[in-house]
Amino acid sequence: MTTDSRWNQSAMVERMSSDFGRRYPLAFWEFFESQVRPRTGDAPAIADLGCGAGLLLQELSSRLPDATLRGVDVSKAMLANAKGLDYATAASSFTLHDLNHAPYPVEDASLDLCISANVACFLDNPFVLLAEVRRMLRPGGVYLLFDWKRQTLPGYIEGRGGFGNDPAALMSLQPYHNRFTLDEWRWLLAEGGFDLVGEAHPRTSHVALAGVPR
Amino acid sequence: MTQRDDRALRRQLERYTLRFNDAFWRFWDEQVAPVLPPAPVIVDVGPGPGLFLRDLSERLPDATLHGVDANEAMIENARAIDYAGPVPTLVLANVESAPLPYDDGSVDLLTMAAVLHGFDDPFSFLRKQATRVLKPDGRMLLFDWFRQPMREYVERRLVEPGEPEETRYERALEQFRIHNKYTLDDWLWVFAQSGMRIEAETSEPHPFARVWLLRPE
Numbered sequence: 001m002t003t004d005s006r007w008n009q010s011a012m013v014e015r016m017s018s019d020f021g022r023r024y025p026l027a028f029w030e031f032f033e034s035q036v037r038p039r040t041g042d043a044p045a046i047a048d049l050g051c052g053a054g055l056l057l058q059e060l061s062s063r064l065p066d067a068t069l070r071g072v073d074v075s076k077a078m079l080a081n082a083k084g085l086d087y088a089t090a091a092s093s094f095t096l097h098d099l100n101h102a103p104y105p106v107e108d109a110s111l112d113l114c115i116s117a118n119v120a121c122f123l124d125n126p127f128v129l130l131a132e133v134r135r136m137l138r139p140g141g142v143y144l145l146f147d148w149k150r151q152t153l154p155g156y157i158e159g160r161g162g163f164g165n166d167p168a169a170l171m172s173l174q175p176y177h178n179r180f181t182l183d184e185w186r187w188l189l190a191e192g193g194f195d196l197v198g199e200a201h202p203r204t205s206h207v208a209l210a211g212v213p214r
Numbered sequence: 215m216t217q218r219d220d221r222a223l224r225r226q227l228e229r230y231t232l233r234f235n236d237a238f239w240r241f242w243d244e245q246v247a248p249v250l251p252p253a254p255v256i257v258d259v260g261p262g263p264g265l266f267l268r269d270l271s272e273r274l275p276d277a278t279l280h281g282v283d284a285n286e287a288m289i290e291n292a293r294a295i296d297y298a299g300p301v302p303t304l305v306l307a308n309v310e311s312a313p314l315p316y317d318d319g320s321v322d323l324l325t326m327a328a329v330l331h332g333f334d335d336p337f338s339f340l341r342k343q344a345t346r347v348l349k350p351d352g353r354m355l356l357f358d359w360f361r362q363p364m365r366e367y368v369e370r371r372l373v374e375p376g377e378p379e380e381t382r383y384e385r386a387l388e389q390f391r392i393h394n395k396y397t398l399d400d401w402l403w404v405f406a407q408s409g410m411r412i413e414a415e416t417s418e419p420h421p422f423a424r425v426w427l428l429r430p431e
């Protein structure tokens with residue numbers, strides 16, 4: 001998901017699709033299976049907030065074929081790609097919405113699992129997202145946040161493959177990707193009314209946090 | 215002037231003395247003024263409403279002053295204020311996307327206050343633009359923010375002037391990513407990558423900022 005029209009949407013769809021395995025490595029799914037899935041039941045209602053090209057929902061559908069899936073994203077190009085994928089689940093729906101603005105197009109207390117992956121760091125006010133997740137989750141529901149965590153500047157640039165031919169393009173994302181430290185993510189969840197029930201670091205650059213509304 | 219420009223201008227005017235305070239001018243007197251020639255050519259990149267140029271004009275009657283800013287409202291304000299000494303030449307240009315409009319090797323001091331962190335590519339600006347326009351013994355005076363823990367940053371922004379009270383919290387969250395782009399170590403790495411060495415520095419003017427006097431290596 002992106003919130004900025006500077007970034008080429010069709011190129012991002014292509015990159016997200018071809019790069020899915022690297023972005024969601026085995027360690028992410030081990031965390032999901034051990035810390036998140038035990039709380040969702042076998043037929044959960046799931047929303048991927050900022051679902052992008054739909055690859056994450058597609059993988060979830062193969063792991064939870066009885067789930068009901070919803071995807072929300074601000075990009076028409078992303079949603080078009082997501083809608084065109086094959087899902088193992090019977091029910092899936094997709095809605096165009098800017099996650100900077102509440103209310104999100106999901107009913108109160110209707111979800112067992114909310115996911116935001118590489119999204120919260122881009123939002124003007126992440127507390128809008130957290131408040132909406134609290135509203136949409138059923139009692140006992142769980143929130144999975146997977147996002148960038150702050151690295152040193154040389155570490156960040158090296159992790160993204162170096163400056164390349166266009167340092168400005170690389171660096172334009174740095175304020176978002178390097179916005180919050182691990183401690184700040186934990187604090188945001190706590191301030192947003194969540195108890196932390198799981199944490200993992202599937203990538204050097206990323207943290208996965210599981211939270212339940214307090 | 216748009217509402218956004220008006221708000222930005224008001225904020226800059228209200229916050230000027232928080233940045234350019236006694237501690238800043240002490241650093242200027244002790245570290246910067248002594249290395250300038252008697253009639254220096256000074257370029258302020260991103261002068262905003264022109265208050266720093268106004269103060270330089272008063273302090274340096276023999277200086278030649280320039281300012282280049284991408285914001286028309288800021289340039290208009292800078293043109294409208296009174297200068298005790300030399301009146302700066304002001305140019306409307308975005309120097310992030312176009313070269314600095316000054317000749318090679320023509321500038322004694324290039325100043326940037328709370329501007330460079332906003333550039334997507336500070337490396338190219340320092341290495342190619344700043345270094346190009348500076349004279350062989352020219353310097354760069356950089357005032358810029360370094361990263362704070364989110365809670366401390368937001369709490370301070372909630373009491374600083376320049377924002378309506380009802381929008382301060384959201385504004386603080388929004389600005390957090392831009393003002394906290396670089397840690398102090400990140401800045402040092404940016405300078406090293408860009409061929410700049412630190413000649414003098416101070417942390418006294420502002421708890422979230424550092425002032426560096428830089429020189430191309």
